[in-house]
Amino acid sequence: MTDIVESVEKPVDPSTRVKVDHLKKYFPISKSMFRRADDFVHAVDDVSFEIKAGRSLGLVGESGCGKTTTGRILVKLEEASEGSVQIRDQAIDEMVEITEITSKGDRKDFRKNVQMIFQDPYESMNPRRTVYDAVAEPLVVQKIGSTPDREKRVVELLTLVGLTPAESYLFRYPHELSGGQRQRVAIARALVMNPSFVVADEPTSMLDVSIRISIMQLMSDLADELGVTYLYITHDLAVARYMCNRIAVMYLGKIVELAPTEELLANPMHPYTRALLSAVPVPDPSYDRPDVEILGGVSKAINPEAVCRFIERCPFAEDKCRELDHPPLDDRAEEHFVACHLVTPDGTWTGAERAELDLRS
Numbered sequence: 132m133t134d135i136v137e138s139v140e141k142p143v144d145p146s147t148r149v150k151v152d153h154l155k156k157y158f159p160i161s162k163s164m165f166r167r168a169d170d171f172v173h174a175v176d177d178v179s180f181e182i183k184a185g186r187s188l189g190l191v192g193e194s195g196c197g198k199t200t201t202g203r204i205l206v207k208l209e210e211a212s213e214g215s216v217q218i219r220d221q222a223i224d225e226m227v228e229i230t231e232i233t234s235k236g237d238r239k240d241f242r243k244n245v246q247m248i249f250q251d252p253y254e255s256m257n258p259r260r261t262v263y264d265a266v267a268e269p270l271v272v273q274k275i276g277s278t279p280d281r282e283k284r285v286v287e288l289l290t291l292v293g294l295t296p297a298e299s300y301l302f303r304y305p306h307e308l309s310g311g312q313r314q315r316v317a318i319a320r321a322l323v324m325n326p327s328f329v330v331a332d333e334p335t336s337m338l339d340v341s342i343r344i345s346i347m348q349l350m351s352d353l354a355d356e357l358g359v360t361y362l363y364i365t366h367d368l369a370v371a372r373y374m375c376n377r378i379a380v381m382y383l384g385k386i387v388e389l390a391p392t393e394e395l396l397a398n399p400m401h402p403y404t405r406a407l408l409s410a411v412p413v414p415d416p417s418y419d420r421p422d423v424e425i426l427g428g429v430s431k432a433i434n435p436e437a438v439c440r441f442i443e444r445c446p447f448a449e450d451k452c453r454e455l456d457h458p459p460l461d462d463r464a465e466e467h468f469v470a471c472h473l474v475t476p477d478g479t480w481t482g483a484e485r486a487e488l489d490l491r492s
């Protein structure tokens with residue numbers, strides 16, 4: 132815990148919007164209501180990263196790796212077990228530790244800066260409330276503006292997200308909208324308070340393929356126009372490439388690789404990242420797909436051993452991987468961080484099969 136306190140007290144780059152240090156979230160598994168839990172699901176386990184203002188970080192990985200839990204902690208829908216999350220408050224231009232936000236007033240101020248776009252547009256809207264009610268609700272909660280002012284602001288946001296003429300959508304109910312229209316309403320609701328940071332939890336995964344590109348383009352344009360910082364959660368590397376400046380690859384609660392988008396896709400260093408990229412569809416019927424370099428199935432995240440989380444599925448694991456603790460996320464190239472015992476500081480592989488496995492060749 133001392134290391135965590137020290138990292139919080141260090142000066143933070145003025146361009147940093149979000150700073151996460153050693154974040155952990157353990158969910159207890161109770162075998163009896165009269166006994167204290169001894170087993171825990173390590174949903175998020177020692178995760179650290181930063182996001183600069185106006186930039187986007189993609190958090191990718193398979194289902195159950197802890198992506199959504201990380202996002203929910205950042206918007207205070209979950210409380211962290213350990214660690215630090217700092218988000219810059221626009222009003223005072225200072226980093227604020229969200230674990231210190233406890234009072235109702237502080238939470239309301241926090242919601243002005245931080246919002247979330249949920250995965251399912253069919254579940255994230257109240258079927259008994261109109262589009263106007265849904266988008267204007269943050270303004271009502273924050274007691275901002277009169278009713279005409281709120282209606283004007285809602286019209287502006289609906290127009291901004293491409294629902295035109297906006298007046299014709301104000302008093303429609305969710306069942307009267309398509310999936311793409313609902314997600315545009317969800318985006319408008321998230322942006323109505325001009326937040327500085329938005330967590331987008333797979334906002335296009337429930338939409339038709341033909342609609343996804345328009346929603347992604349919309350979010351990208353809004354980031355440029357409004358200076359919004361995104362944590363973009365997805366399992367689709369193609370979406371992450373389109374939307375994000377950097378990508379963090381997550382596996383069983385750990386970030387195993389973090390790098391600028393094009394650098395990570397061109398030079399994947401971690402075996403899990405290599406496996407993810409090898410599974411991406413290629414629109415060429417003549418393409419001879421190589422075998423995916425991965426073994427077995429996903430291990431359980433209940434009380435995991437201290438060794439590398441990927442060791443049971445890694446085809447390249449060596450004795451030292453089984454003897455040492457999980458590797459730290461170290462910089463192995465310029466801003467290219469990897470958590471792997473087999474990758475040297477210069478971004479090459481060690482071991483007997485180095486010539487074959489050299490990721491930089």
